[in-house]
Each structure stands twice: as C-alpha cells, then as structure tokens.
Amino acid sequence: MTVAEPRPGDGPVRIMLRVVIRPGAGPDFERAWTRLAAQIAENPANLGQSLARSRSETDVYYVTSDWVDAERFRAFERSARHVENRRRLAPYRVDSTMWTMRVVHALPGPGVTG
Numbered sequence: 001m002t003v004a005e006p007r008p009g010d011g012p013v014r015i016m017l018r019v020v021i022r023p024g025a026g027p028d029f030e031r032a033w034t035r036l037a038a039q040i041a042e043n044p045a046n047l048g049q050s051l052a053r054s055r056s057e058t059d060v061y062y063v064t065s066d067w068v069d070a071e072r073f074r075a076f077e078r079s080a081r082h083v084e085n086r087r088r089l090a091p092y093r094v095d096s097t098m099w100t101m102r103v104v105h106a107l108p109g110p111g112v113t114g
Helices: 026-040 070-077 080-089
Strands: 013-021 046-053 060-067 093-102
Touching (some): 013 026, 026 060, 026 080, 060 070, 070 080
Antiparallel strands (some): 013 093, 046 060
8 A cells, every 4th residue: 555645735744753762862862852842843834743752662752743734844854954953863863763644633632721
C-alpha cells in the first residue's frame, strides 16, 4: 500500500519523530530541545509541538509538531534555522525516524482552556 504525502492545501499536518538518544543524555537533550522548540514556536506556520519520553524504551523520545500545511513545514525543514537545529541536537541523537501525517480531526478535551 502506498501512502501519499500530504499535499499543499490539505490542511494541518502533524510531524512525529522518534528519537533514540545516547544513554544518559536525557536531561541535556531535553534542555537543548526546549531551547530550540522556543525558536520554532516563533514560526507563524507552527501550530504547536511537544516532547514525550517513552515509558517502555530507555533513551527514546517522541517529538510531535503541528503545522498549518505540508508546504510550509517543508519550507521550514529546508531552512538554515532547521539545519542549525539539527546540528545542535546531533550530539545527543543516535537514530531517528520521522512520519508525516495529515490531521483529519482534532478535538480539544475538557481540560483545554483559552
């Protein structure tokens, strides 16, 4: 089965990244990611992002990042800022896998405010 890349105009996309880091580098990786995420949050096409640590796999994190559309995410991905961000995280990363998906429905839960 072939899955198509989200097309421009398809609406919001979610990027999910599974990152395996060097053993014991978790606190440093989290600090570095937080600094870089603050910069990414300034991009008007970025709808939000999160970092989660696996409960079942040591030294594995998941990054999710939502974007207005695939075209603007790809523009960010090709930017000098993104290249620099990847360079800054490289000392912590052992391996990573990325998935791109189109957000079909997003329903806020009762705990979401404002």
